[in-house]
Amino acid sequence: MEQKLSVIMAADVVGYSRLMEVDEKGTLAALMAHRQELLDVEVASHDGRIVKLIGDGMLVAFHAVEDAVRCAVAIQRGMRERNATAASDRQMEFRIGINIGDLLFEEGDVYGDGVNVAARIESLAKPGGVSVSSSVHDTLGGRLGMRFEDIGEQRLKNIARPVHVYNIVIDETVVPPSSQGVRENPPIKSNRTLLYVTRFVNLSGNPDQEYFAAGITQDVVAGLSRFSGLNVIVRLPRADPHQPALAAFYTLEGSVRRIGDRVRVNASLTDAEGEHIWAEKFDFGPIDMFDVQDELSRSIPAALNVKIEEAER
Template sequence: MTDVQVERRLAAILAADVAGYSRLMGEDEEGTLAGLKAHRRELVDQKLKSHRGRLIKTTGDGMLVEFSSAVEAVKCAVEVQRGMIDRNASVRPDRRIEFRVGINVGDIIEDEGDIFGDGVNVAARLESIAVRGGICISRQVLDQIDGKLNFPLRELGRQNLKNITRPIEVYAIDLNEEGSPATRVLSAANLKQEIRYCRATDGVRLAYAKVGTGPGLLKSAHWLGHLEYDWDFPLQRDFLLGLASSFTLVRYDARGNGLSDWDVGELSLDAWVKDMESVADAAGLDRFPLLGFSQGCAVSIAFAARHPERVSHLILYGGFAVGANKNPNYTAADRERFAAMKTLMKLGWGADDPTFRQLFIASMLPDATKEQADAFNELQRLSASAECAVR
């Protein structure tokens, strides 16, 4: 029996792919291929050469690269991602080619020009959890670059990666050159949200906003929302700023609310889930945490059930399983009060006289200060028509 000699070595492995590649190809196959080739030729290949990376293989939208140094691997990845930011600056968000990168240090085996082993597998899984335009590294990589490179990092904790038997400590490199997350929190008052529009599957125009830097976070819409007014609303301002200081926060107004179309046909769970799909696609979100409040909890759960591959985390607060019309615990008196409230809403919601809205505020926010009550009164007036509020 002949013993087969296996050559092992320690290496830094970089795995990369294009976020949302299948969608990009489906929409414009020739344009996507041409764009990807140009990015590789004019940026990626040059950076690999300057940092002495060895290209092992390409797989359509992906690539596997070996480096003898973790420092060079990370420097190469950062330069490529920053270069892509510049190259994508004039490209429509939904058409941007954006790489996800994972880097690991580990033992590898080479066979006929290809490389295998746990070091390679972990790098590939790190790439799969990176945000578009982002870089995820393992603890082993951090140990190698510590004290040599000064990129801000975000600790993602111990992650259970697919087909990896042990949890992996993961860190995301922050490509913001201006400092740590704490620095960005202090400058959050300077954040400016960008409001855009997209179309739902039935043609309803939906308004959505993006603000902040970092991995994407989608906040589900709910009843009574207005992207512009919410941003300065006293009850939400600090909360939204806190999210935007650590994430690229994506919010949207539900159909019938705020800056989205008010005159809509269907109001249903299915329509709200499809709206979330449209916004996530338009905002360029691939895999992301989903934040839901109140009505948005059920919508978020339904979206996650339909698209488990797109939702990394579900954060839910104050949700409900059934509404008033289907609540088995509602008494006849409860239904009578609910019907009376709907009548008052129909007659007084959009009126200049705030009497009804003040009554509604008292039931919703019994402990509100005068400033908070006045702000909520204005939010009601701006967020929806009387007809939509009743529906």
């Protein structure tokens, strides 16, 4: 079991079940777009690492409190801009909670009191808002010039001790220009190897299978994000991934073809010069589609981690 002290950000969608009931496919597509174009971008540009995706939510680990808070505010600002152009019944809002605590990694999953507190604090946040524990508030101090609303000690579900919670007043918070809006090429601060993942292409000829290809992409990205040496960003196919500050980057591309109960998935890894360094074909018989996604979320990240380490050496 691996244990790390981290700044933990928990986020999920407000009223996700209601949105899915109204339009399941449209809601999933919108969530994937928000993640790919905003959340993943902001997490990477603030030196964060997605450690777990949970349906409509995510857990992200940061090294510094300032990065976590800046990232959360930038995400909520970005969602306001995106919702401004969406129909009122299709707008999506996130709640975000931030805490400092231990992360325990075991068998591909993450645990710990710090995770539980972050999740409970997130549930107290206002729709479109950010709530933080007193450990985050006190560590940050006045360094970012943010104003906080003190909502006092809170009794959190399944947490024995009361936790003092603060809300960030986002309207009075200044986000640095480098973190405003949606950027196609964010500045990556980390020294970790950069891996771009393009959304797996649906080759089935059936638009209804788009959600399946999106689900595979999401699960593979979640598996890859567990490797601490990788900085994973989801991109549109063939987007220009030019990052002059980085020594090397890699790109994972894939396709999904589903005919009846059979599924074929192709995946390939290329380096910065476009040279193929790994490719694999996965064939599945008539089994549950979630089993397919679970298997790919294990096998592809494991293979890529080895190949990227070999290429770096």
